Amino acid sequence: MDLTNAIWRKPRRSGSSGGNCVEVADNLPGVVGVRDSKDPGGPALTFGPAAWRAFIAEVAGRP
Numbered sequence: 001m002d003l004t005n006a007i008w009r010k011p012r013r014s015g016s017s018g019g020n021c022v023e024v025a026d027n028l029p030g031v032v033g034v035r036d037s038k039d040p041g042g043p044a045l046t047f048g049p050a051a052w053r054a055f056i057a058e059v060a061g062r063p
Contacts, residue, residue, distance in 0.1 A: 001046050010037055021036075022035065
């Protein structure tokens, strides 16, 4: 998966102190990328939009 044109962003709650954060790229058609903010050149996971929505709903405790 080519994530060269991904625009990565940190969640608003991550703050600016570093810590354990992920970055999300949701600007690419048909895929959402997730990577470790401390290792931006490292591996990234990719999810289809439906799988990403299901993951977020589960984390947020929504059906």
